[in-house]
Amino acid sequence: MTGRPQTMREVRLRLFRRVLEHCEAGTTDLAPDVMRIDPATYFNQAYFERETRKLFRETPLLVCLSPDLPEPGAFRLFEDTGVPIFVTRGKDGKVRAFLNVCAHRGGRVVREATGTSNRFTCRYHGWTYNADGDVIGVPSEPFFCGKLGPNDHLTPCPAEERHGMIFVLANPEGEIDLDAHLGDFAEEMERLDFARSEPVMEQKFQSSSNWKFAMDTYLESYHLTSLHRDTFAHVFEANLFVLDMFGPHYRFTFPHKGLGKWIGRPEDEWPIDAMPITYFLYPNTIIAVGSVSANGSSFTTHRLFPTSVGEMYANVRMYAINGVQSPEHLAQMQASFDTIKGAALDEDYAVTGESWPGIRELPQGSRFLLGRHEIGVQSFHRNIAQAMQGLTGDKTGG
Ligand code: FES
Ligand SMILES: [Fe+2]
Numbered sequence: 001m002t003g004r005p006q007t008m009r010e011v012r013l014r015l016f017r018r019v020l021e022h023c024e025a026g027t028t029d030l031a032p033d034v035m036r037i038d039p040a041t042y043f044n045q046a047y048f049e050r051e052t053r054k055l056f057r058e059t060p061l062l063v064c065l066s067p068d069l070p071e072p073g074a075f076r077l078f079e080d081t082g083v084p085i086f087v088t089r090g091k092d093g094k095v096r097a098f099l100n101v102c103a104h105r106g107g108r109v110v111r112e113a114t115g116t117s118n119r120f121t122c123r124y125h126g127w128t129y130n131a132d133g134d135v136i137g138v139p140s141e142p143f144f145c146g147k148l149g150p151n152d153h154l155t156p157c158p159a160e161e162r163h164g165m166i167f168v169l170a171n172p173e174g175e176i177d178l179d180a181h182l183g184d185f186a187e188e189m190e191r192l193d194f195a196r197s198e199p200v201m202e203q204k205f206q207s208s209s210n211w212k213f214a215m216d217t218y219l220e221s222y223h224l225t226s227l228h229r230d231t232f233a234h235v236f237e238a239n240l241f242v243l244d245m246f247g248p249h250y251r252f253t254f255p256h257k258g259l260g261k262w263i264g265r266p267e268d269e270w271p272i273d274a275m276p277i278t279y280f281l282y283p284n285t286i287i288a289v290g291s292v293s294a295n296g297s298s299f300t301t302h303r304l305f306p307t308s309v310g311e312m313y314a315n316v317r318m319y320a321i322n323g324v325q326s327p328e329h330l331a332q333m334q335a336s337f338d339t340i341k342g343a344a345l346d347e348d349y350a351v352t353g354e355s356w357p358g359i360r361e362l363p364q365g366s367r368f369l370l371g372r373h374e375i376g377v378q379s380f381h382r383n384i385a386q387a388m389q390g391l392t393g394d395k396t397g398g
Helices: 007-026 045-059 178-182 185-191 211-218 329-358 375-387
Strands: 036-037 061-067 074-078 083-091 095-099 114-116 119-121 128-130 135-137 159-163 167-168 198-207 242-248 249-254 275-279 285-289 298-309 311-320 368-370
Touching: 007 185, 007 242, 007 275, 007 285, 036 249, 036 375, 045 167, 045 298, 045 375, 061 074, 061 298, 083 167, 095 249, 159 178, 167 285, 178 185, 185 249, 185 275, 185 298, 198 329, 211 375, 242 375, 249 375, 298 329, 368 375
Parallel strands: none
Antiparallel strands: 036 368, 061 167, 074 083, 074 114, 083 095, 119 128, 128 135, 159 167, 198 311, 242 249, 249 275, 275 285, 285 298, 298 311
């Protein structure tokens, strides 16, 4: 097999082959060197404000997957960046995003988290908009206005639907360029066939810590043996990590334990579909495919958002890869979700929350160490530092 993989099966076969090579040799993917980072990148308020603008206002963000807006009229709030936005699918099937701000005098137009409607009415004075964001009703119009001008409608925000994913730029004055943003990661996303999935459950996980400090926990398997000793440590290999980069995005796997038994066995017998694969979609999203479900039949998206320099939450959604197959399947997904929730809240987010007050007190010049096997964490911080370079006043990082 040479060249780029064409199918998910090929991706999985290649990954499995690399996993087995590492198993046999007792090795893992490694970064060239240990990396040191300035803890101030987590707690410096001025840096945080520039970073938030760059990463959450000037970078396309995943709002949801296509099946979350299944039909014309389906809408969903997207207010996680602090910019109130809603997305909706029009009669033409196209997804559009608008500032959730009434053109009349700023009322919040959409107030339900999600739903289906072909018109949106502001409750303040009752102006009504269609899915194109155009005003279609002004109460007492003869007394109010002559004629509305082209800017007297909802303010659009850049939005695009691609590969079964819905992206928004939380900045009405910006432009979205998904080709530039995704690069060849687009092929990876396309292969996952998100359009066929079915959303099943959703929850917010919160932690009193910086959002990047929480994101770090997703990007390495080093902590499994210690922090997750009672949950994941007996399931996954902590010291075998395989990672591929696609610009600032990447794909990685830390496989189930005991795969060594497949060394030397024919490839068509390998349990490639059960191998968990995780995607990091820069700057804030984890897509974990089949990580805890017994047969790889579900995946979760974790979208991390800061609410302040020291407060964050993850919006976690679980989807059935090809839809929910049976009540048993649903029960299995619920159990998987509970496992994820338990580990995230009681272990990952608990450790980030309890550590946070100390980190803020570190003196200038302190450095944290990212090991050669913490290659995903290294890449995350390196890519953010790179994005922040050249922004005025940046005195942290590196
Ligand atoms: S502010 Fe919305 S109708 Fe007046
Ligand atoms: Fe963890």
